[in-house]
Amino acid sequence: MASGVVILSNSLSFYQKRIVMSSRMQEKNGGASIPHVLSVAGSDSGAGAGIQADLKACAARGVYCSTVITSVTAQNTVGVQAVHAVPEDFVAQQLKSVLSDMQVDVVKTGMLPSVGVVKVLLQSLTEFSVRALVVDPVMVSTSGDVLAGPSILSTFREELLPMANIVTPNIKEASALLGGIRLETVADMRNAAELLHALGPRNVLVKGGDLPDSLDAVDIFFNGEHFYELRSSRIKTRNTHGTGCTLASCIAAELAKGSPMLTAVRVAKRYVETALEYSKDILIGNGIQGPFDHLLRLKSGSHSFHRKDAFNPSDLFLYAVTDSGMNKKWGRSTVDAVAAAIQGGATIVQLRDKDAGTKDFLETAKSCLAVCRSHGVPLLINDRVDVALASDADGVHVGQSDMPATVARTLLGPEKIIGVSCKTIEQAQQAWIGSADYIGCGGVYSTNTKANNPTIGLDGLKTVCSASKLPVVAIGGINASNAGTVMEMGVPNLKGVAIVSALFDRENVLAETKKLHALLMEASSSSSSSSSKIQ
Ligand SMILES: Nc1ncnc2c1ncn2[C@@H]1O[C@H](COP(=O)(O)OP(=O)(O)OP(=O)(O)O)[C@@H](O)[C@H]1O
Ligand SMILES: Cc1ncc(CO)c(N)n1
Numbered sequence: 433m434a435s436g437v438v439i440l441s442n443s444l445s446f447y448q449k450r451i452v453m454s455s456r457m458q459e460k461n462g463g464a465s466i467p468h469v470l471s472v473a474g475s476d477s478g479a480g481a482g483i484q485a486d487l488k489a490c491a492a493r494g495v496y497c498s499t500v501i502t503s504v505t506a507q508n509t510v511g512v513q514a515v516h517a518v519p520e521d522f523v524a525q526q527l528k529s530v531l532s533d534m535q536v537d538v539v540k541t542g543m544l545p546s547v548g549v550v551k552v553l554l555q556s557l558t559e560f561s562v563r564a565l566v567v568d569p570v571m572v573s574t575s576g577d578v579l580a581g582p583s584i585l586s587t588f589r590e591e592l593l594p595m596a597n598i599v600t601p602n603i604k605e606a607s608a609l610l611g612g613i614r615l616e617t618v619a620d621m622r623n624a625a626e627l628l629h630a631l632g633p634r635n636v637l638v639k640g641g642d643l644p645d646s647l648d649a650v651d652i653f654f655n656g657e658h659f660y661e662l663r664s665s666r667i668k669t670r671n672t673h674g675t676g677c678t679l680a681s682c683i684a685a686e687l688a689k690g691s692p693m694l695t696a697v698r699v700a701k702r703y704v705e706t707a708l709e710y711s712k713d714i715l716i717g718n719g720i721q722g723p724f725d726h727l728l729r730l731k732s733g734s735h736s737f738h739r740k741d742a743f744n745p746s747d748l749f750l751y752a753v754t755d756s757g758m759n760k761k762w763g764r765s766t767v768d769a770v771a772a773a774i775q776g777g778a779t780i781v782q783l784r785d786k787d788a789g790t791k792d793f794l795e796t797a798k799s800c801l802a803v804c805r806s807h808g809v810p811l812l813i814n815d816r817v818d819v820a821l822a823s824d825a826d827g828v829h830v831g832q833s834d835m836p837a838t839v840a841r842t843l844l845g846p847e848k849i850i851g852v853s854c855k856t857i858e859q860a861q862q863a864w865i866g867s868a869d870y871i872g873c874g875g876v877y878s879t880n881t882k883a884n885n886p887t888i889g890l891d892g893l894k895t896v897c898s899a900s901k902l903p904v905v906a907i908g909g910i911n912a913s914n915a916g917t918v919m920e921m922g923v924p925n926l927k928g929v930a931i932v933s934a935l936f937d938r939e940n941v942l943a944e945t946k947k948l949h950a951l952l953m954e955a956s957s958s959s960s961s962s963s964s965k966i967q
């Protein structure tokens with residue numbers, strides 16, 4: 433037994449009991465089983481490749497991933513500084529712990545640093561059946577560091593590859609597995625795929641990420657009958673560390689979901705291409721080859737970690753709702769109108785355009801977002817959750833017949849702002865349950881921006897505000913002559929007014945916004961000094 437390794441329970445009967453128990457539990461719980469990949473690989477402390485890449489790739493593809501760590505590497509974007517192999521009996525222990533308890537669909541292997549580890553894995557695969565084995569024959573990192581030495585080659589060739597449903601070598605690995613043959617062209621890759629197939633794996637993918645002088649990223653897939661030349665554009669980026677691990681994990685994930693092999697490979701390649709394109713400019717580490725972003729979230733410049741604070745209810749104070757028809761009528765673009773409203777004191781902007789095509793709406797949203805971001809003013813999109821997502825706006829405002837807030841929340845995530853139009857206490861309650869951030873309540877006065885929209889009046893507004901658990905913005909026919917009255921009521925939870933025509937159906941948006949801002953400041957200061965009604 434290696435020092436420092438403590439096996440807590442090694443009795444077979446313990447595991448057998450657990451297997452019986454867990455299958456009974458699954459039956460009893462009636463839970464649906466979910467696609468599950470087990471990654472048997474090395475840890476990369478820089479988290480671009482290895483186990484860390486596998487976990488992220490599976491998470492991104494919506495598949496559960498358990499892990500058996502074969503080796504711990506001290507690694508970064510410069511190279512591999514040190515390798516600490518996990519003792520073989522402890523690798524065996526991890527395999528047993530996972531496979532005896534969980535229903536694994538697909539096993540994916542990465543760094544297998546010794547013959548002993550390969551043997552331990554093969555033994556586990558005879559004891560516990562899985563649906564597929566994906567072998568990424570990791571040998572040398574891009575930095576040139578050896579992750580599994582030549583002593584492993586014969587065991588790979590003779591014992592591991594024959595068990596594999598697919599093997600995914602890069603050019604150097606394919607060459608090493610085939611005794612050092614030259615691999616420089618796509619024709620060489622085809623030849624290698626055929627030779628590797630003869631060793632026993634059901635399918636072979638020779639990856640051409642490192643093919644010299646290749647404009648495309650070309651991979652060769654061979655299933656024993658047909659060759660497929662899979663091409664994607666070659667993304668110009670330094671952030672390709674871990675593409676191989678990611679590709680293999682994604683293939684495993686798609687297989688676990690039930691895809692046929694060629695579909696799984698195609699989806700995986702497209703996923704890697706998309707992630708590289710998305711991450712091409714991110715900067716992590718100072719070395720030659722950086723990691724990329726599997727979850728497509730970290731792009732600098734536009735994401736939530738650069739956004740100002742989370743939703744602040746006081747942002748509802750002067751809420752400008754654009755109307756493309758009105759801005760057109762006065763001969764200005766929506767972006768210019770938004771810029772003027774912000775300059776005049778608007779504290780939040782909602783982009784509302786019932787007529788624009790999706791492409792134009794998205795372009796407008798992006799331009800307005802740039803203006804809003806530069807002033808720290810949140811931008812919401814009316815109705816269109818897809819446009820909010822695509823433009824990375826700060827949130828959406830939905831009506832009662834639009835997408836329910838809970839569904840929008842699932843799509844947009846926990847940080848985006850969601851507002852819901854409500855006329856009644858029940859609707860306000862529902863918005864709160866649906867995890868909205870605020871409600872828009874109205875129409876307070878009659879308006880011609882919304883046909884067939886019954887008004888609820890100041891009394892209706894008061895009723896909803898008093899019962900609401902969310903901050904409220906009043907909407908509907910509010911202008912310079914009545915905004916003061918609305919705010920001076922000092923009803924609980926009322927944080928501001930939303931205005932359409934009185935800002936945008938005017939010649940001078942800047943002057944109108946300034947006027948309303950001043951008026952609201954005065955009304956809210958008099959209501960807070962004259963009563964203790966504000967919470
Ligand atoms: N710059 C790129 N643009 C698009 N696709 C790429 C690029 N580089 C690699 N790929 C693709 O990524 C996948 C992995 O290929 P690659 O040859 O880089 O594997 P690898 O060398 O094993 O990766 P690793 O860096 O993890 O060792 C392949 O589908 C390949 O075509
Ligand atoms: C741990 C580990 N596995 C695989 C690779 C290959 O990318 C790497 N660099 N590190």
Ligand SMILES: [Mg+2]
Binds near residue numbers: 602641672675676
């Ligand atoms: Mg590579």
